Amino acid sequence: MSGHSKWSTIKRKKGAEDAKRGKIFTRLARDITIAAREGGGDENANPRLKLAIAKAKAANMPKDNIERAINRGTGKLIDGEALEEFTLEGYGLEGVAFLIDVLTDNKNRTLSEVKRIFNKAGGSLASAGSVAWQFEQKGAIVLAGENLDFDEVFMVAAEAGADDVTNDDGTITVFTPREQFAAVEAALTAAGYTVEESELRWIAKNETEVPIEMAVANMKLMNDIEELDDVQGVASNLAISDDVIAAFETA
Template sequence: MSGHSKWSTIKRKKGVADAKRGAIFTRLAREIVISSREGGSDVDSNFRLRLAIDKARAENMPKDNIERAIKRGAGEDKDGTVFEEITFEGYGPHGSALMVTCVTDNRNRTVPDMRHAFSKYGGNMAEVGAVGWQFDRKSYFAFPSSQLSFDKAFELGIVVGADDVVDGGDTIDIYAPVESFKTIADALHQVHVHPDEAGLRMIAKQEIELDVDSTLKFMKMVEAIEELDDVQDVFHNVKVSDEALAALEAA
């Protein structure tokens, strides 16, 4: 399950985020808008919003952009733009399954863009529910092990009711029930841990393992989908082996 966080770390090291700063700001702003719209603009009572703002600050997003996104979500900025969340389900090559979450202001743009990205790499879109049953929705946190040792993270996980705490070397991953998200986030905050990633994720109930070449081709598909403007997250059931991670890092 830790392959995703390892690949995210590799992408950060390769500077992919810096090369697409504008796209990242757009994605972060949309997450702030949706969070503010659903839970209000008070960061003390709306943890999803607090998390979205923390992510934006970590990417050096300008303060004015953050405040404008909060106001837009709360209905204080009447710019006429209405965003909605959409989850797409689909199949990739070699029996792979994907769940894609989007935030869009134009469904008629997003749907064909998504369909094209799937078909270009040998995949296809699926009906609602056709793929979702293969995934469990869980709270997910990933943070550097330099901030908290695995032993202490494991102890914290037991106290807050985590399902699993994974030692990934440089990174520690915590998986927990959805309803435990705020409890774990607050517990990490109290011990001065600042997650690189935190949110609700779709975790595959059963992963499939491909050979290195097939994994590389599959990850190209994932990257192509991730690069679409409206995409927030991509989840899949492919286990990325250490050999495939090394090949991805060298690419």
Template sequence: MAGHSKWANIKHKKAATDAKRGKIWTRLIKEITVAARMGGGDINTNPRLRLAVDKAADANMPKDNVTRAIQRGTGGLDGANYEEVRYEGYGIGGAAIIVDCMTDNRVRTVAEVRHAFSKFGGNMGTEGSVAFMFKHCGQMFFAPGVDEDKLMEAALEAGADDVIADDEGGFEVLCPPNDFAAIKEKVEAAGFKPEVAEIVMRPDNETTVTGDDAVKMQKLLDALENLDDVQEVFTNVTVDL
């Protein structure tokens, strides 16, 4: 995707995250709870939990909230029993969309996701209908102006798979999802702080939508992201408004 679109979308995402801090905290609490339940409550031996706790710190979540979420996950406190579920579908012009949720009520969640798709011009797909177009990986974005050679050396030595330059001078570092936390720490220790760092479903190919299609697509993505049970939404298009 075009560099200006990429960085505009990254800034838009960060601004949207800041504007919805309460909801972000709720999503992070779910993620911390599930990560602790699946891999234990020690961030040193549970990379998924470590990433979630790091995100909570970036979102200025109080440490007490984090501790309680870990305790709920490990059985120390009572709480809802969340499960992970993924839905796939199509947006404007056949764009591929993946919707990752955490829910304590699958019936409610699938109804809400299906309603959002149909109301805003999309369609729910079957399991596996679009996931093959994406790769599960760790992803870090670095702003234009970073020293390419030094970043590449630091990232590859840390275990990254690839460093990709965009047409505006920014860089994208890709790595195996299971090694993401350790690689991110090593890259940051080398002096490189990513603008955004996440484990994602990264599309193999991307296109940019503009005009009315971009407006419609953004409304669909916003509707999905605003659902209480939705954790992440991934798509293979860049919305250029």
């Protein structure tokens, strides 16, 4: 399994604990608000909003919170903060590339916080465009359930336009071009599969292998950045082996 998939598996485990504490509700609400602001409040006509709502429901976010976030985005509720979204680029240790998706009400504060974390770890923020070319954005659809027939999933996904399907210890993830994301998810749902998680991810075109201790340090850096409330997601081109995961989890 590639590094981005391994990191996503770690994040899902961590996200379940964060959800119990309500820690991610602020992020989810902001994502819903800006999706509704840009594409309207009808999730059936707004793929980004539909995705944001699905992620919120997966985290057991209360229905009232979801509706309030939608209304804030459409202007029905006038108590919203002015939100801005952008992507930061940076380098970790040993030249590992980072992309950080941000949604914030204070750009200067967020820049300062991210820069501080990079500097503390021995990395640095990078100029726009210096890192992004090393990534491409793809849809990632994680299917719920055990003992799914991989070949059957592959056939349904491929016919709908998916470009890769992976199986990590029984967890099947379907990857799609950004343009085919909604169509592939709809095809999988129509075929009777339950979607556990679906999101757009930055996927590295090539991964960078570094010594285990440097890989662990980069994973800690990723984790520290993701802890920031304004950060929606972090991607890197770090190659993550099972040995690296074991070292990270015991560090």
